[in-house]
Amino acid sequence: MKDKIWDGRFAEKTDRSVEIFTSSIEFDRRLYPYDIQGSIAHCRMLAKTGIITEDDAAALVQGLGQIKRELDRNEFIFDDGLEDIHMHIETRLVEKVGKVAFKLHTARSRNDQVALDVRMLLRDEIRHVLRWLLDIRGVLVDLAAANIDVVLPGYTHLQRAQPVLLGHYWMAYYEMFARDSERLNECLQRVNIMPLGAAALAGTTYAIDRAYTAKLLDFPRVSVNSIDTVSDRDFIIEFLASASICMVHLSRMAEELVLWSSSEFGFIALSDAFATGSSIMPQKKNPDVPELVRGKSGRVFGGLMAMLTMMKSLPLSYNRDLQEDKLALFDSIDTLKACLEIFTRMLPKVRINRKNMQAATRTGFLNATDMADYLVTKGIPFREAHNCVGQAVSYALGKDKELQDLTLDELKDFSKVIKKDIYEILSTDAMIERRNVTGGTATEQVRLAIETARRALAQEENAHTEIKF
Numbered sequence: 001m002k003d004k005i006w007d008g009r010f011a012e013k014t015d016r017s018v019e020i021f022t023s024s025i026e027f028d029r030r031l032y033p034y035d036i037q038g039s040i041a042h043c044r045m046l047a048k049t050g051i052i053t054e055d056d057a058a059a060l061v062q063g064l065g066q067i068k069r070e071l072d073r074n075e076f077i078f079d080d081g082l083e084d085i086h087m088h089i090e091t092r093l094v095e096k097v098g099k100v101a102f103k104l105h106t107a108r109s110r111n112d113q114v115a116l117d118v119r120m121l122l123r124d125e126i127r128h129v130l131r132w133l134l135d136i137r138g139v140l141v142d143l144a145a146a147n148i149d150v151v152l153p154g155y156t157h158l159q160r161a162q163p164v165l166l167g168h169y170w171m172a173y174y175e176m177f178a179r180d181s182e183r184l185n186e187c188l189q190r191v192n193i194m195p196l197g198a199a200a201l202a203g204t205t206y207a208i209d210r211a212y213t214a215k216l217l218d219f220p221r222v223s224v225n226s227i228d229t230v231s232d233r234d235f236i237i238e239f240l241a242s243a244s245i246c247m248v249h250l251s252r253m254a255e256e257l258v259l260w261s262s263s264e265f266g267f268i269a270l271s272d273a274f275a276t277g278s279s280i281m282p283q284k285k286n287p288d289v290p291e292l293v294r295g296k297s298g299r300v301f302g303g304l305m306a307m308l309t310m311m312k313s314l315p316l317s318y319n320r321d322l323q324e325d326k327l328a329l330f331d332s333i334d335t336l337k338a339c340l341e342i343f344t345r346m347l348p349k350v351r352i353n354r355k356n357m358q359a360a361t362r363t364g365f366l367n368a369t370d371m372a373d374y375l376v377t378k379g380i381p382f383r384e385a386h387n388c389v390g391q392a393v394s395y396a397l398g399k400d401k402e403l404q405d406l407t408l409d410e411l412k413d414f415s416k417v418i419k420k421d422i423y424e425i426l427s428t429d430a431m432i433e434r435r436n437v438t439g440g441t442a443t444e445q446v447r448l449a450i451e452t453a454r455r456a457l458a459q460e461e462n463a464h465t466e467i468k469f
């Protein structure tokens with residue numbers, strides 16, 4: 001067991017159970033590239049401000065580079081007696097470059113250091129999530145365009161309501177993911193703030209140059225209040241809230257895909273490559289991928305709850321509770337990325353059963369509203385028209401027919417104003433095309449939505465490729 005960097009005031013060795021209990025190396029080793037990059041920038045700033053010499057800085061930077069290579073190649077030896085990734089790297093630096101390594105932590109605390117590492121990691125990860133959100137939206141727009149003439153019943157209360165274009169359906173999910181991107185971009189603004197210099201909680205007595213460190217690490221801003229800086233995890237909560245909302249969207253789509261691929265709906269078939277079989281029932285093809293996406297949403301919500309609960313009674317400033325933030329955060333990042341990726345791969349291979357979708361629009365009185373609207377155009381007040389069509393529906397139900405199957409004479413019994421042109425009004429295509437209002441389901445509107453989305457995606461694509469990773 002190595003001596004600890006902080007054990008000067010301790011008379012007794014740490015109990016082994018405490019070492020195991022307090023250690024975070026199992027999960028925070030993931031921060032290592034950021035920890036090293038942050039330390040290198042910190043060294044350079046210390047040299048620039050004359051707090052350490054250029055020679056010292058050069059030795060430290062070289063040693064840190066060697067440690068990075070050891071970690072990259074999996075040659076680094078971990079020891080849970082060394083608590084966390086920061087202690088591991090610093091301890092190894094002493095082995096590599098000797099006593100000069102003791103200067104690395106000048107004007108810094110693990111409290112601002114860990115805030116820096118997590119912010120850098122999350123900044124990268126948000127950019128990866130944004131990439132997936134671009135891809136999945138691209139897939140949805142392509143699906144919408146490829147199936148522009150497919151109609152299906154739209155539902156409210158999971159009861160057939162009115163016919164819509166399948167493209168309109170896909171574009172509804174496009175909108176949700178567009179909002180997710182917007183939210184994450186805003187969250188990124190608040191993640192992208194440089195905390196070093198807050199030190200333990202009160203700032204530092206050295207004449208450091210925080211703006212210089214920020215520049216080296218590509219941060220547009222430095223944090224304002226040192227107490228807030230070391231205890232703030234709002235940016236994690238915000239990410240987890242955005243991730244949770246995105247998981248809600250994925251989970252809703254998952255639910256839809258599960259329903260639609262059932263024999264009861266028969267609207268879609270998942271490709272064999274994205275479905276699984278049963279170990280006992282040979283006939284089964286199960287939608288495990290959407291089911292797991294739906295299930296995994298709970299993990300991300302759990303992460304958000306864990307963070308909110310952890311933060312709600314923490315006195316200022318840093319408390320060790322905060323070490324637990326990484327578990328919630330890392331798991332949620334991985335879950336969200338995995339779900340976005342698998343859907344982006346699966347969706348283009350979904351087989352659309354357009355016949356079943358179309359057929360489903362013909363039963364269930366989806367045209368009742370349109371018949372009422374028709375009566376209104378003939379001068380009947382809407383409430384009266386509603387009642388009149390209600391009676392027609394009741395009559396048709398008794399005859400086991402749909403409204404469009406009733407004869408003109410039968411229809412006229414409900415209102416004298418009904419003419420032959422009613423049948424055109426009652427057809428699925430007319431119902432769709434007459435909803436030619438901004439945001440409506442008419443083909444023209446859906447095409448417009450697709451074009452607008454394509455332009456937005458192209459613009460975001462450009463902005464995204466400019467980002468340095």
Ligand code: ARG
Nearest residue numbers: 024084110111114320322323
């Ligand atoms: N492993 C700790 C964390 O993740 C690093 C900061 C520890 N600071 C301290 N004063 N014990 O939060």
